[in-house]
Amino acid sequence: MYYLRAEASFDAAHFLAHYQGKCSNIHGHHWIVQIRISGSALQTTTQERGMLVDFSQLKSDLKRIADELDHTLIYETGTLREATRSTLAEDGFAMTEVPFRPTAEHFAEYFYQRMTACGYTVAEATVYETPNNCASYTGEEQA
């Protein structure tokens, strides 16, 4: 089995609604996303011969997903009043609504699923919220 790793990052603001503590306030992070994919068959065509997938392709797919979140305010559905949301939008602020609490755990699952949807066999997705705090997701536990 072969494993490849790639990394991307994005800068974004978020807040944790109903959190008792400073993270309930809007604050920013330099989020780092690491993905590990697996496969057993290397390519045989000229350009990609000997590669599971070209690193440049893997990096660009991961970056494209991370870029969707870059320099936006990420908020969970239902945690901003409509008046707040529309005022921010009218004032030109970029926002990303997500259907989950925007924790490192949920973003690890998010990147796992988005990269899986790109066709990769994802072994693990890890998201760093700070240099010392990260969460990883490896898929549903098999019964």
Ligand SMILES: Nc1nc2c(c(=O)[nH]1)N=C([C@H](O)[C@H](O)COP(=O)(O)OP(=O)(O)OP(=O)(O)O)CN2
């Ligand atoms: N398991 C999780 N715990 C927390 C998450 C999370 O995503 N998963 N997120 C937060 C907050 O977003 C917070 O910004 C990060 O936590 P914290 O370590 O408190 O942040 P700091 O690095 O700013 O902490 P200091 O040690 O005060 O510098 C909270 N928990």
